[in-house]
Amino acid sequence: MFGLLNLANPYKLRDRGVMGMNKRNFSYISRYNQRKFFPNVDDKLKTKVLALDYGLTVPELLGVVRYQHDVAEVSKILDQHQGFCIKPSKGSGGKGILVIISSDEKGYKKASGEYVTYDDIIRHVTNILAGLFSLGGAADVAMIEALIEFDPAFTGLSHEGVPDIRIIVFKGYPMMAMLRLATHASDGKANLHQGAVGVGINIVDGTAKAAVQYNRPVSTHPDTGRDLLDIKIEGWQEMLHLSASCYEMSGLGYLGADVVLDRNRGPMILELNARPGLAIQTANRMGMLPRLRAIEAIVGKRGPSIEQRVEFVVENFK
Amino acid sequence: MSERAPFFFLIFILVAVGISTIYYRHVETGVPLTTGEQVTIWEVEAQIAFTGEQGAVNAQLTLPKDGKFKLVEEYTASPAYGVNVLREQIPPKVVWSKRKAEGRQTLYYRGSYKEVLDPEADPAPTDLIQADVWDEPYQSTASTLLKEAFDRSSNDELLLREIQNSLRAQNQSVALLLTRYTRTEVFVHLLEMAGVPSKRVGGLVLEDGRRNQSLIPLVRVYVDKQWELFDLESSGLDPESPILIWRQDSPWLLDVEGAGNSDISFSISSVTRSALKEAQSLSVDADLFNSGLYNLPIAEQNLFKGILLLPIGALVVVFLRVIIGLKCSGTFMPILIATSFIQTELLNGVIGFLLIVSTGLVIRSYLSRLNLLLVSRISAVVILVIGIITLFTIIAFRFGLTDALTITFFPMVIMAWTIERMSILWEEEGGKEVLVQGGGSLLVAVIAYLMMDNALIRHWAFNFLGVHALIMAAVLLMGQYTGYRLLELRRFKPMEDY
Numbered sequence: 001m002f003g004l005l006n007l008a009n010p011y012k013l014r015d016r017g018v019m020g021m022n023k024r025n026f027s028y029i030s031r032y033n034q035r036k037f038f039p040n041v042d043d044k045l046k047t048k049v050l051a052l053d054y055g056l057t058v059p060e061l062l063g064v065v066r067y068q069h070d071v072a073e074v075s076k077i078l079d080q081h082q083g084f085c086i087k088p089s090k091g092s093g094g095k096g097i098l099v100i101i102s103s104d105e106k107g108y109k110k111a112s113g114e115y116v117t118y119d120d121i122i123r124h125v126t127n128i129l130a131g132l133f134s135l136g137g138a139a140d141v142a143m144i145e146a147l148i149e150f151d152p153a154f155t156g157l158s159h160e161g162v163p164d165i166r167i168i169v170f171k172g173y174p175m176m177a178m179l180r181l182a183t184h185a186s187d188g189k190a191n192l193h194q195g196a197v198g199v200g201i202n203i204v205d206g207t208a209k210a211a212v213q214y215n216r217p218v219s220t221h222p223d224t225g226r227d228l229l230d231i232k233i234e235g236w237q238e239m240l241h242l243s244a245s246c247y248e249m250s251g252l253g254y255l256g257a258d259v260v261l262d263r264n265r266g267p268m269i270l271e272l273n274a275r276p277g278l279a280i281q282t283a284n285r286m287g288m289l290p291r292l293r294a295i296e297a298i299v300g301k302r303g304p305s306i307e308q309r310v311e312f313v314v315e316n317f318k
Numbered sequence: 319m320s321e322r323a324p325f326f327f328l329i330f331i332l333v334a335v336g337i338s339t340i341y342y343r344h345v346e347t348g349v350p351l352t353t354g355e356q357v358t359i360w361e362v363e364a365q366i367a368f369t370g371e372q373g374a375v376n377a378q379l380t381l382p383k384d385g386k387f388k389l390v391e392e393y394t395a396s397p398a399y400g401v402n403v404l405r406e407q408i409p410p411k412v413v414w415s416k417r418k419a420e421g422r423q424t425l426y427y428r429g430s431y432k433e434v435l436d437p438e439a440d441p442a443p444t445d446l447i448q449a450d451v452w453d454e455p456y457q458s459t460a461s462t463l464l465k466e467a468f469d470r471s472s473n474d475e476l477l478l479r480e481i482q483n484s485l486r487a488q489n490q491s492v493a494l495l496l497t498r499y500t501r502t503e504v505f506v507h508l509l510e511m512a513g514v515p516s517k518r519v520g521g522l523v524l525e526d527g528r529r530n531q532s533l534i535p536l537v538r539v540y541v542d543k544q545w546e547l548f549d550l551e552s553s554g555l556d557p558e559s560p561i562l563i564w565r566q567d568s569p570w571l572l573d574v575e576g577a578g579n580s581d582i583s584f585s586i587s588s589v590t591r592s593a594l595k596e597a598q599s600l601s602v603d604a605d606l607f608n609s610g611l612y613n614l615p616i617a618e619q620n621l622f623k624g625i626l627l628l629p630i631g632a633l634v635v636v637f638l639r640v641i642i643g644l645k646c647s648g649t650f651m652p653i654l655i656a657t658s659f660i661q662t663e664l665l666n667g668v669i670g671f672l673l674i675v676s677t678g679l680v681i682r683s684y685l686s687r688l689n690l691l692l693v694s695r696i697s698a699v700v701i702l703v704i705g706i707i708t709l710f711t712i713i714a715f716r717f718g719l720t721d722a723l724t725i726t727f728f729p730m731v732i733m734a735w736t737i738e739r740m741s742i743l744w745e746e747e748g749g750k751e752v753l754v755q756g757g758g759s760l761l762v763a764v765i766a767y768l769m770m771d772n773a774l775i776r777h778w779a780f781n782f783l784g785v786h787a788l789i790m791a792a793v794l795l796m797g798q799y800t801g802y803r804l805l806e807l808r809r810f811k812p813m814e815d816y
Binding site for chain 2: 005006007008009010012013016018020021022023026027130131132139194212215216217281282285287
């Protein structure tokens with residue numbers, strides 16, 4: 001019956017520990033993520049301030065535009081920096097992010113190679129302030145960040161956008177990871193449903209396990225042809241520590257940490273997500289529920305330290 | 319599981335309340351389960367006539383008391399008589415009185431009765447009546463007759479059949495008894511001697527268009543734990559015609575004091591009425607709980623007919639999103655679209671929706687170049703939607719397409735938000751996502767419309783408020799569903815093989 005409609009057998013999926021949307025919402029997000037902590041991650045400016053308080057590395061903040069009459073101030077910031085990134089503080093799903101990699105006499109060069117004018121940038125900032133990209137259309141502020149110079153290890157891995165690593169952190173335990181690579185099909189965005197490639201990463205050592213695009217297995221990058229299965233992410237231990245500490249910082253029990261590897265500054269937290277998607281399971285070819293349950297089963301009055309948690313993950317999730 | 323016990327208790331309460339109120343409304347108030355159900359109402363008229371003797375007259379008519387029938391309405395016609403309907407008495411009766419009556423007098427009692435769906439069983443007899451002793455040779459003949467019947471039978475039921483058969487047979491001893499007593503009297507006498515509880519009653523055979531009828535003598539016998547009717551005088555009762563038991567617990571039907579030559583006759587007619595209207599007219603005088611919404615003015619009732627469909631739409635949305643996993647833009651936008659489909663009819667509605675949204679999207683794409691602030695942009699889209707609707711209405715009217723005039727039923731602000739959301743979606747995620755989400759919303763709206771437009775569902779939503787408790791329970795239960803959505807089974811299909 002299930003085969004006929006090209007549907008999976010739900011009992012098989014359950015045996016493999018695949019988590020569905022209802023289960024995620026009911027048993028994890030609503031149970032472990034308190035409402036009052038949501039602004040910590042939905043407002044990226046707030047996340048950044050918190051991260052700095054906790055001593056975590058984040059992309060440098062060049063400036064913030066809060067009001068329409070401050071829009072002209074943008075030119076001062078732009079003059080001082082070659083490349084930068086403008087993003088809405090409350091944007092969701094990577095919406096409204098404008099990346100300028102350099103500027104010359106022809107104007108400002110986007111990551112895609114297109115040029116935009118100063119007026120285009122001002123209009124983009126105005127749109128951000130008007131709430132075009134924020135959840136529910138609420139008024140927003142625009143953040144201008146330093147450009148991330150991604151590590152040479154990632155050359156050939158991403159079309160236009162920066163490759164980032166999504167790590168699901170449950171109760172402070174980094175339990176599953178995926179490298180997200182933008183493609184031509186995804187228009188430089190790192191969202192898997194838009195056509196980005198997801199590479200499942202072994203949580204223990206940072207090596208690639210499997211890769212998918214549009215839910216189908218792939219072994220090379222569709223645009224650059226680079227082999228995806230020999231990837232090994234440098235400084236993986238450091239990344240695990242960084243993502244694990246997002247738990248204390250945000251207060252969220254179930255979160256997705258987006259981490260990037262900067263050439264000069266090492267792993268940095270790009271943003272946090274209180275409702276991380278389920279595609280990470282397909283990329284890892286593995287259901288999340290067994291690991292979630294293993295972490296839920298840990299008892300103890302005092303919360304373990306970050307080191308203890310990372311140790312637990314490395315020991316148990318081989 | 320124990321932490322969820324209060325939750326399941328709540329669900330249980332909702333289901334119990336829902337089902338019991340539905341049952342109560344159906345059985346007690348007689349609200350039919352389906353639409354267009356008819357009930358037969360029997361209108362029975364008793365015509366009483368007597369000749370006054372220049373003095374005070376007091377006429378009493380025993381009224382029907384039959385658990386199988388329910389009184390719908392009754393009235394009396396009696397010029398210059400004082401009338402009292404004594405319903406609470408046993409047996410109930412109507413009393414006419416006049417200080418001075420002269421000549422032939424005619425009084426009328428008219429009552430409408432309908433059959434009850436599940437009549438309450440009459441109570442079992444409490445005490446047996448001791449049989450009188452008849453004169454000889456009748457008493458000994460009766461004893462012999464009873465003994466013969468008793469010997470040929472093994473229980474009360476068979477004994478009854480035996481007595482009935484022997485009374486019908488051409489038999490010398492029966493013929494002797496019938497010289498002095500009627501068959502009914504002999505039957506009751508034999509049963510009393512045998513110790514089987516029985517009662518002589520007068521019944522009216524209900525047949526449409528009958529006039530000048532009188533009550534027929536019947537015997538109710540308590541056998542096999544229930545009362546059964548027996549007709550000894552004629553060849554048997556017609557099973558098609560119901561019988562209204564008019565006289566029981568009373569030795570007389572009509573008692574006239576102070577007048578002579580009294581006479582009574584009945585005429586019967588039947589009318590069929592909508593079962594729903596009948597139940598509503600009964601409920602209007604009932605208490606708050608029974609009357610429900612029927613007491614409200616018609617305009618408010620019609621308003622509620624619309625409002626009470628929204629839970630149905632909500633149920634559809636919850637089901638399609640939680641169980642099926644359809645994507646749509648705006649949580650309850652599809653319900654509002656569906657309610658306007660009810661006004662516009664489906665085809666007009668879908669065409670109108672597509673026209674408004676697609677025209678709106680084209681014009682909105684220009685607005686997005688103007689860098690407007692959010693509030694003014696939405697307001698501009700609202701004005702735009704009104705403009706589009708006005709334009710289409712004028713054009714449609716010009717070309718004589720009166721069907722298209724219903725386009726005005728679309729909720730303007732909701733349409734504006736839909737266009738705004740779709741437009742942002744288009745800019746952010748591309749046209750394909752707009753088709754997926756827009757198509758999803760339209761599909762949900764159409765399914766919700768088909769449910770909300772179903773005559774039976776409308777009937778239930780308005781007439782059985784208990785349905786909404788059941789919907790509440792279903793929505794709460796689905797809120798706890800943590801299994802896979804149907805469309806996730808397709809999404810995770812590759813996971814099956816890893």
